[in-house]
Amino acid sequence: MTQDVVEEHRDLLYPFCINSVTNGLKLSIHTWIVKTAHHTILIDTCCGNHKDRPTFELAHQLNTPYLDKLAAAGVRPEDVDMVMCTHLHVDHCGWNTQLKDGRWVPTFPKAKYIFSKAEFDQWNPADDRFPKAEINTGVFEDSVLPIIQASQAQMIEGIHALEDSLIIEPAPGHTNGSIVLKIESKGERGLFAGDTLHHATQVLRPEWNSGFCTFPDQSAQTRRGLMEHCAEKNALLMPAHFPPPHAVRVRAKGNNFVFSPE
Numbered sequence: 673m674t675q676d677v678v679e680e681h682r683d684l685l686y687p688f689c690i691n692s693v694t695n696g697l698k699l700s701i702h703t704w705i706v707k708t709a710h711h712t713i714l715i716d717t718c719c720g721n722h723k724d725r726p727t728f729e730l731a732h733q734l735n736t737p738y739l740d741k742l743a744a745a746g747v748r749p750e751d752v753d754m755v756m757c758t759h760l761h762v763d764h765c766g767w768n769t770q771l772k773d774g775r776w777v778p779t780f781p782k783a784k785y786i787f788s789k790a791e792f793d794q795w796n797p798a799d800d801r802f803p804k805a806e807i808n809t810g811v812f813e814d815s816v817l818p819i820i821q822a823s824q825a826q827m828i829e830g831i832h833a834l835e836d837s838l839i840i841e842p843a844p845g846h847t848n849g850s851i852v853l854k855i856e857s858k859g860e861r862g863l864f865a866g867d868t869l870h871h872a873t874q875v876l877r878p879e880w881n882s883g884f885c886t887f888p889d890q891s892a893q894t895r896r897g898l899m900e901h902c903a904e905k906n907a908l909l910m911p912a913h914f915p916p917p918h919a920v921r922v923r924a925k926g927n928n929f930v931f932s933p934e
């Protein structure tokens with residue numbers, strides 16, 4: 673990012689998503705809960721507890737009250753019908769599993785876990801077409817494989833409807849198999865965007881990638897397309913890492929975009 677754009681949009685960025693004292697970028701790691709008439713769906717499952725993450729200190733051996741907070745939001749593990757992982761990075765599939773009697777087992781016993789086949793292939797150690805990012809060390813083994821072994825995985829390809837108004841679309845770039853969820857309800861639209869963007873500065877300039885984007889050119893192209901969608905359809909943008917209130921409304925401004933937290 674460049675300082676001139678930050679200065680131009682100072683009122684948008686501070687204090688919402690840049691710390692006024694340190695100038696550090698403010699992020700969050702959270703799960704979205706979607707409740708429809710038919711299903712309770714979780715989107716991304718954060719980092720998980722008790723997991724060895726030697727290459728990602730932020731998530732190493734956590735002991736957080738995630739399930740208590742989920743219960744406080746009205747969701748018990750057995751209530752969850754679907755878990756959608758936008759991708760399989762360390763901070764998006766941790767609570768897929770929990771440690772029970774020394775084994776990693778699915779946290780949500782009745783849920784189908786949905787992710788893309790392309791994403792599975794990217795992280796499958798048996799598939800050597802893709803480099804394995806060091807940051808994800810251990811994730812496939814303790815957070816993905818146990819889901820497959822429990823026959824709770826549903827791998828999807830291309831566009832996939834969870835329900836009539838809940839449509840998963842491929843959004844490659846951040847990772848090979850990243851997916852997003854478009855939602856429509858009572859005339860309102862929303863976009864669960866995963867890590868197609870990490871920070872609101874990327875709304876202002878969609879060509880700015882994070883250091884974690886595996887395929888930068890494709891990532892930028894995907895991001896711009898999604899910002900155009902949000903602006904044209906007035907879709908509420910709900911990424912995985914925006915700080916409170918976690919969602920923004922996007923408007924086109926010239927060739928770029930601006931936003932308002934909502």
Ligand SMILES: [Zn+2]
Pocket residue numbers: 761763764867912913
């Ligand atoms: Zn992430």
